[in-house]
Amino acid sequence: MREVVLEGRDVTCGYDAPVLEHVNLAIERGEVVAILGRSGSGKSTLMRALIGLLPPLSGEVWMFGQSLYALEEAARQELLRRLGVVFQQDALFSSLTIEDNLALPLRDLSSLPEPVIRQLVRIKLEVVGLGGLEHRLPSQLSGGQRKRAALARASIMDPELIACDEPTAGLDPVVAAGIDAMLLRSRDLLGGTMVVVSHELASIRAIASRAVMLVDGTIRATGTVDELAHSADPQVFEFFHARGR
Numbered sequence: 071m072r073e074v075v076l077e078g079r080d081v082t083c084g085y086d087a088p089v090l091e092h093v094n095l096a097i098e099r100g101e102v103v104a105i106l107g108r109s110g111s112g113k114s115t116l117m118r119a120l121i122g123l124l125p126p127l128s129g130e131v132w133m134f135g136q137s138l139y140a141l142e143e144a145a146r147q148e149l150l151r152r153l154g155v156v157f158q159q160d161a162l163f164s165s166l167t168i169e170d171n172l173a174l175p176l177r178d179l180s181s182l183p184e185p186v187i188r189q190l191v192r193i194k195l196e197v198v199g200l201g202g203l204e205h206r207l208p209s210q211l212s213g214g215q216r217k218r219a220a221l222a223r224a225s226i227m228d229p230e231l232i233a234c235d236e237p238t239a240g241l242d243p244v245v246a247a248g249i250d251a252m253l254l255r256s257r258d259l260l261g262g263t264m265v266v267v268s269h270e271l272a273s274i275r276a277i278a279s280r281a282v283m284l285v286d287g288t289i290r291a292t293g294t295v296d297e298l299a300h301s302a303d304p305q306v307f308e309f310f311h312a313r314g315r
Contacts (some may be wrong), residue, residue, distance in 0.1 A: 072098045072099065073098060073099045074096045074097065074098055074099075074132075075097060075098065075099050075133070075134055075176060075230065075231055075263050076096075076097040076120060076131075076132070076133055076134075076231060076263070076265065077095065077096045077097070077131070077132040077133075078093050078094060078095045078096075078116070078119070078120055078126075078130075078131055078132075079129055079130045079131075080092055080093070080094060080128070080129040080130070081093040081094075081095075081116075081119060081126045081128070081129035081130070081131060081134065082126060082127045082128045083112075083115055083116065083118075083119040083124060083126045083127055083129075084112075084127060085115075086240060087110040088127055088287070089115045089287065090116055090284065090287050090288060091287050091288055092110040092129075093116060093129070093288060094181060094289070095116075095120075095282060095289065095292075096210075097263060097265055098263070099230075099262075099263050099283070100253060100261070100262075100263055101263055101264070101279050101280055102254070102263075102264045102265075102266065102277050102278050102279045102280075103252075103264070103265045103266070103278065103279070103280050103281070103282060104266050104267075104268055104274045104277070104278035104280070104281045104282070104295070105117065105265065105266070105267045105268075105282050105284065106268065106269065106274065106279075106281055106282065106298075106309065107269070107283060107284035107285065107309075108269070108309065109269070111284040111285065112234075112284050112287065113267040113269075113284060114158070114267055115234055116267075116284070117233055117265065117267050119131060120133075120233070120265065121150075121153060121155060121233045122138055122139075122146065122150050122153075125139050128138065133149060133150075133152075133231075134149060134151055134152060134230070135155070136232075139152070149229060151179060152229055152230045153223050153229050153230075153231045153232070153233065153235075154223075154224030154226075154227065154229035154231070154232045154233070155169055155224055155232070155233050155235075156217075156220045156221050156224045156232065156233070156234040156235065156237050157220065158235040158236040158239060160216045160217060160219070160220040161220065162208040162216060162219060162220060162223070163208075164207065164208050164209060165207075165283045166205060166207075166208075167204065167205050167206065168200065168203055168204050168205070168206055168207075168208065168211070168219050169188065169191050169192075169195075169204035169205060170171055170197070171208070171219065171223055172191040172194060172195070172204075172205065172219070172222055172223045172226050173187050173188065173191050173226075174223075174227060174305065175223070175226055175227055176190065176191075176226060177226070178246065179227065180227075190226065191204060191226070191249070192204060194222040194223075194225060194226055195219075195222055197222065197225075197252075197256070197259065198218040198219070198252050198256075199218060199248070199252070200215060200218055200219060200220045200222065200251065201304055203215070207279065210281070212245075213240060213241060213245070213247075214241055214245035214249065216239060217238070217241065217249050218248075218249065219225060221234075221237070221249070221253065221256060223254055225256050225260060228260055229260070229262060230260070230262045230263065231262055231263045231265070232253075232256065232257070232260075232262060232263070232264045232265075233265050233266075233308055234253065234265070234266045234267065234268075235267045236267055236268055236269075236270075237249055237253065237268070237273070238250065238268065238270050238273045239268075239269075239270065243272065245268060246270065246272065246273055247272070247276070249273075250272075250273050250276040250277050253266070253277055254276075254277055264277075264306055266278070271310065274295055275295050278294075278295050279294070280292065280293065280294060281293065281294070281295050283296050283298055283301075283306050283309065285303075285305050285306065290303060290305065291303055291306045292304055298310065301309070
């Protein structure tokens with residue numbers, strides 16, 4: 071029986087007004103689910119609600135069998151330790167070396183001795199192809215390298231679930247393909263689950279086992295990437311086949 075690790079139940083979310091309404095989405099262990107949609111469709115808003123950063127206006131979010139926003143703060147933070155997040159702008163601390171950026175969660179959330187922390191950091195950097203760069207600052211890395219560093223930090227606690235917001239946005243195709251490969255490798259090494267917000271079709275085709283399409287404030291279609299690319303819904307079909315994409 072497949073295990074649902076992340077679920078939105080009749081979720082309405084937004085800020086001063088709803089951006090998405092009555093969203094129902096279940097993500098099973100081992101899936102890589104891409105959340106698709108045009109700019110302003112609510113992709114990042116939905117992800118923020120699903121990972122504990124934006125309480126829904128109504129409905130519930132369940133993570134690993136627990137109602138995320140119903141938990142007391144301490145219990146919610148404990149649950150969120152099983153999650154890693156790659157933010158769109160990498161969110162690395164500019165004043166810290168790459169090593170210290172990666173070590174920060176381990177220093178804050180574990181009792182591991184410093185030599186072990188540093189060794190784990192070096193292992194993660196090797197996995198994402200950044201071995202030997204641990205003493206550099208984020209400003210000394212390329213955009214693609216910073217994305218790799220952000221992925222390494224998101225996976226430093228060996229999370230069961232990783233959420234990525236536009237992990238290949240703004241990167242050239244070769245570098246983006248490398249990030250895609252790193253995402254899949256990380257998923258395979260951890261045996262976990264990923265939810266990825268993206269509008270990059272090449273990346274979506276490369277990594278997603280299932281895709282969810284947002285249109286007009288709700289989920290319009292869900293299925294494999296190929297199923298959505300051949301959808302009878304004109305707005306879903308056009309997303310995949312519009313000229314200039």
